[in-house]
Amino acid sequence: MKITDIRLGMLRVPLKTPFKTALRTVNQIEDVVVVVETDTGHLGYGEAPATAVITGDIHGSIIEAIRTVIKPKLLGQEISDLNHIIRLIQGCIMKNYSAKAAVEMAVYDLFAQSYQAPLYKVLGGGVPRLTTDITISVDYIDKMVADSLDAVANGFETLKVKVGKDIGVDIERVKAIYNAVAGKALIRLDANQGWTAKEAVYALHKLEDAGVRLELVEQPVKYYDLEGLKYITERVHTPVMADESSFGPREVIELIKMRAADIINIKLMKTGGISNAIKIADICSFYDMQCMIGCMLESSISVAAAVHVAVAKADVITKVDLDGPSLCAFNPVHCSVNFNGPDITIGDAPGLGVTAIDGLEWLN
Ligand SMILES: C[C@H](N)C(=O)N[C@@H](CCC(=O)O)C(=O)O
Numbered sequence: 001m002k003i004t005d006i007r008l009g010m011l012r013v014p015l016k017t018p019f020k021t022a023l024r025t026v027n028q029i030e031d032v033v034v035v036v037e038t039d040t041g042h043l044g045y046g047e048a049p050a051t052a053v054i055t056g057d058i059h060g061s062i063i064e065a066i067r068t069v070i071k072p073k074l075l076g077q078e079i080s081d082l083n084h085i086i087r088l089i090q091g092c093i094m095k096n097y098s099a100k101a102a103v104e105m106a107v108y109d110l111f112a113q114s115y116q117a118p119l120y121k122v123l124g125g126g127v128p129r130l131t132t133d134i135t136i137s138v139d140y141i142d143k144m145v146a147d148s149l150d151a152v153a154n155g156f157e158t159l160k161v162k163v164g165k166d167i168g169v170d171i172e173r174v175k176a177i178y179n180a181v182a183g184k185a186l187i188r189l190d191a192n193q194g195w196t197a198k199e200a201v202y203a204l205h206k207l208e209d210a211g212v213r214l215e216l217v218e219q220p221v222k223y224y225d226l227e228g229l230k231y232i233t234e235r236v237h238t239p240v241m242a243d244e245s246s247f248g249p250r251e252v253i254e255l256i257k258m259r260a261a262d263i264i265n266i267k268l269m270k271t272g273g274i275s276n277a278i279k280i281a282d283i284c285s286f287y288d289m290q291c292m293i294g295c296m297l298e299s300s301i302s303v304a305a306a307v308h309v310a311v312a313k314a315d316v317i318t319k320v321d322l323d324g325p326s327l328c329a330f331n332p333v334h335c336s337v338n339f340n341g342p343d344i345t346i347g348d349a350p351g352l353g354v355t356a357i358d359g360l361e362w363l364n
């Protein structure tokens with residue numbers, strides 16, 4: 001099975017409600033889709049969102065990196081030489097993690113198809129079902145409480161509550177949601193770098209003293225502020241998770257050595273794909289550190305790839321934030337991973353099991 005072409009498309013899907021974080025507000029998913037074609041007629045699928053504020057990637061850079069750098073290296077490559085192809089993708093250009101992730105997952109998709117097995121089985125197997133949280137966008141307190149109650153009514157038992165705006169209002173936001181969903185849902189916070197280290201310690205102590213039990217707090221401070229992350233981790237009971245501070249294995253090793261965080265959020269768009277996600281999971285497993293698997297604003301192509309990784313690495317990936325498809329107004333991707341509210345299941349189809357994508361606009 002040899003690679004004969006790599007085609008690109010754009011997939012746009014409106015969100016049910018605007019997605020609001022300390023970093024940005026978004027109304028629709030707008031992602032580059034990668035289709036890797038082979039001489040056997042098999043198709044491998046990948047997807048990359050342009051999350052400029054986190055990864056630095058924009059549509060133009062993703063498209064050009066794939067078209068002009070990655071694709072020429074991959075044409076003619078044999079899918080069974082997976083490790084060689086991974087080295088080509090990872091080594092041919094610095095950074096550009098979302099572009100690398102999209103192409104790499106399409107190659108993994110084909111590799112698993114060549115064995116006629118679902119991807120998670122080729123990655124080591126596991127129980128093909130997960131439960132995801134859902135994001136509650138940062139907003140007026142009443143709106144966030146209403147959104148949280150809606151989410152609980154729709155079966156979600158873990159809420160990822162976005163904060164990181166005004167510290168005083170953030171404390172009130174969390175207290176109001178905690179009281180509204182009391183006992184019915186676990187709450188994890190994501191400040192998306194919006195607080196200083198001192199603000200984070202102040203807010204978390206206030207919440208802890210008020211009896212608010214949080215599962216974790218994600219990326220309270222700027223991505224580069226590892227000392228700040230460590231300062232918080234040492235002072236609060238609530239577990240601290242690194243998201244924007246941790247991209248690839250190198251950052252994870254640094255965070256572990258510094259003891260700067262308790263948990264790592266693995267996202268394919270930060271790692272540059274499945275191969276580094278697996279390395280991070282293995283490093284964390286070795287150091288008895290838990291991981292979350294997360295996503296950007298992604299549809300169910302790339303989120304399906306993350307689901308397969310999470311299932312195969314379930315010993316260490318114990319937390320799941322794969323709510324991209326749940327945030328969408330509809331699911332245009334026909335795929336063997338089924339997203340039904342908080343419940344995610346994988347079917348028996350080979351690879352990622354993508355069979356069609358409604359509304360895909362071809363770029364070439
Ligand atoms: C969508 C997911 N629940 C999430 O919150 N992901 C990111 C932000 C993604 C984005 O801005 O596109 C996160 O910070 O965890």
Ligand SMILES: [Mg+2]
Nearest residue numbers: 190218219243
């Ligand atoms: Mg985050």
